[in-house]
Amino acid sequence: MTLRKILIEPDPVLRQISKPVIQVGDKERKIMDDMLETMYKANGIGLAAIQIGIPKRIIVIDISKKEEKKNPIYFVNPVIKNKKKELLTYEEGCLSVPNQFAEIDRPIECEVEYLDYNNKKKNSKFSGLLATCIQHEMDHLEGILFIDYLSKLKKTMIIKKLSKQKDKVDRIVV
Numbered sequence: 001m002t003l004r005k006i007l008i009e010p011d012p013v014l015r016q017i018s019k020p021v022i023q024v025g026d027k028e029r030k031i032m033d034d035m036l037e038t039m040y041k042a043n044g045i046g047l048a049a050i051q052i053g054i055p056k057r058i059i060v061i062d063i064s065k066k067e068e069k070k071n072p073i074y075f076v077n078p079v080i081k082n083k084k085k086e087l088l089t090y091e092e093g094c095l096s097v098p099n100q101f102a103e104i105d106r107p108i109e110c111e112v113e114y115l116d117y118n119n120k121k122k123n124s125k126f127s128g129l130l131a132t133c134i135q136h137e138m139d140h141l142e143g144i145l146f147i148d149y150l151s152k153l154k155k156t157m158i159i160k161k162l163s164k165q166k167d168k169v170d171r172i173v174v
């Protein structure tokens with residue numbers, strides 16, 4: 001497994017629309033392994049391939065707590081088949097939008113069709129935190145970030161802040 005670099009907004013690559021995977025093979029599994037390692041290292045609970053610069057419809061998620069056994073879920077070509085009208089609010093953050101958080105409403109439950117780690121077709125219902133996380137990650141596949149749901153003013157402020165951070169040189173103490 002290899003640790004990959006996570007792209008940070010306003011990197012234009014994050015705005016690309018990811019392409020479907022034809023078949024889940026060793027190459028895709030290697031990407032998923034790298035994504036998972038990168039996500040764990042960054043203390044995230046979800047990551048889309050585009051966040052490490054790969055425009056493929058691949059997502060990894062693990063909402064298990066630190067003290068619990070790891071429980072990764074892999075989604076390739078996920079499609080939402082159904083979602084509840086009822087909404088759930090979470091304060092969301094994103095590994096590509098560091099240190100920024102905002103309350104976002106999303107359907108409380110969704111049914112997703114996808115291919116798993118072994119190229120097996122699956123259809124499952126997800127609710128609560130997992131449903132929110134899947135929908136956040138699926139937005140990444142369309143080039144959408146959670147800050148896109150905020151007011152223009154708030155979004156501009158966040159992007160400005162992130163751009164400034166990017167220009168900063170590394171601080172060292174010797």
Ligand code: ZN
Binds near residue numbers: 094096140
């Ligand atoms: Zn994200």
